Amino acid sequence: MKTIEIRASRPYTVTVGRGLLPALGATCATLVKGRRAMVVSETTVFPLHGAAAVASLEKAGFDVVTHVFPAGEASKCGTEFLNLVNDLAASHLTRSDLVVALGGGVTGDLTGFAAACYLRGIAYVQVPTTLLAMVDSSVGGKTAIDLPAGKNLCGAFYQPAAVLCDLDLLKTLPGAVFRDGCAEVIKYGVLSGRALFDALTPETIDEAIIAACIDDKRQKVEADEFDNGARQFLNLGHTLGHAVEKESCFTLSHGQAVSIGMAMIARAAARFGLCAPETAAEITAKLAAFGLPTATAQSPEAILAAALGDKKRRGDTLTLVVPRAIGDCVLHPIPVAALPDWIAAGKEG
Numbered sequence: 510m511k512t513i514e515i516r517a518s519r520p521y522t523v524t525v526g527r528g529l530l531p532a533l534g535a536t537c538a539t540l541v542k543g544r545r546a547m548v549v550s551e552t553t554v555f556p557l558h559g560a561a562a563v564a565s566l567e568k569a570g571f572d573v574v575t576h577v578f579p580a581g582e583a584s585k586c587g588t589e590f591l592n593l594v595n596d597l598a599a600s601h602l603t604r605s606d607l608v609v610a611l612g613g614g615v616t617g618d619l620t621g622f623a624a625a626c627y628l629r630g631i632a633y634v635q636v637p638t639t640l641l642a643m644v645d646s647s648v649g650g651k652t653a654i655d656l657p658a659g660k661n662l663c664g665a666f667y668q669p670a671a672v673l674c675d676l677d678l679l680k681t682l683p684g685a686v687f688r689d690g691c692a693e694v695i696k697y698g699v700l701s702g703r704a705l706f707d708a709l710t711p712e713t714i715d716e717a718i719i720a721a722c723i724d725d726k727r728q729k730v731e732a733d734e735f736d737n738g739a740r741q742f743l744n745l746g747h748t749l750g751h752a753v754e755k756e757s758c759f760t761l762s763h764g765q766a767v768s769i770g771m772a773m774i775a776r777a778a779a780r781f782g783l784c785a786p787e788t789a790a791e792i793t794a795k796l797a798a799f800g801l802p803t804a805t806a807q808s809p810e811a812i813l814a815a816a817l818g819d820k821k822r823r824g825d826t827l828t829l830v831v832p833r834a835i836g837d838c839v840l841h842p843i844p845v846a847a848l849p850d851w852i853a854a855g856k857e858g
């Protein structure tokens with residue numbers, strides 16, 4: 510078992526290991542004075558792990574209620590947000606009580622945002638059940654729902670009280686969903702350096718690797734909790750990835766889109782002489798080795814149109830994360846007018 514202390518505006522511990530879900534209640538009992546808890550989950554995850562979460566909380570003396578919403582990104586919406594906060598109120602949770610987010614990124618983001626808003630803030634614990642949520646969305650306090658105008662457009666920075674990454678929960682994860690998380694793991698490899706990048710194979714995603722990814726995120730969150738500097742490195746592959754994801758009408762998963770976005774930015778960086786062609790080839794080969802896509806048939810015009818709506822755009826500038834070598838990425842601001850060249854260069858094989 511590994512623990513990682515996140516020294517954000519509200520400090521907390523991320524625990525990575527096995528057999529953590531049965532200890533959920535004991536962990537939560539150390540975090541809050543109240544003894545009422547709501548387990549929030551969705552229709553795929555709750556039947557798999559809901560009973561264990563409830564039993565553990567009850568054993569620790571909590572009076573437990575549950576809130577289960579339909580699985581899928583469509584639930585990260587205003588309607589489900591209001592359903593959840595109304596249920597928190599109807600269940601009489603107070604500020605000394607606790608909410609548990611049991612699920613993947615959708616559950617964590619929706620529950621975290623509801624926890625941030627209900628009573629102007631109630632403690633919540635993240636129990637991520639996907640690899641992607643373990644290494645990315647459950648850590649760092651970004652919470653949000655989607656708006657019709659775009660993903661994650663309404664949210665808050667609100668740190669959890671604890672994160673429990675129980676690797677036993679990954680056993681029930683479908684292969685394609687596991688691969689999605691691998692795209693983010695490879696991102697950390699490119700960001701952090703050879704030690705992690707070279708260790709990555711589809712067979713080696715274990716406790717040590719997951720903890721190394723979270724520790725890389727820890728450094729960036731501690732340096733820049735509110736996403737104005739170092740945290741932006743975590744967007745490697747995401748600017749073009751989000752555009753490709755949106756243009757596919759979300760038929761591409763987030764991990765597949767980030768994989769394409771990372772391959773595109775690496776190819777474009779090589780084309781513009783910012784990294785060696787071997788670096789781009791190495792990144793692309795690593796993604797392909799995990800069964801992740803590295804190219805798209807979408808037109809450059811369509812990708813551009815989708816990228817222009819990126820919420821990270823600031824005025825006429827977009828900041829790309831560009832790999833110069835494995836373990837050496839830079840924030841590279843470009844005028845929006847230069848984006849078509851980057852997309853065209855990234856699409857070339």
Ligand code: GLY
Nearest residue numbers: 645649651740743
């Ligand atoms: N998912 C990127 C971040 O937390 O900043």
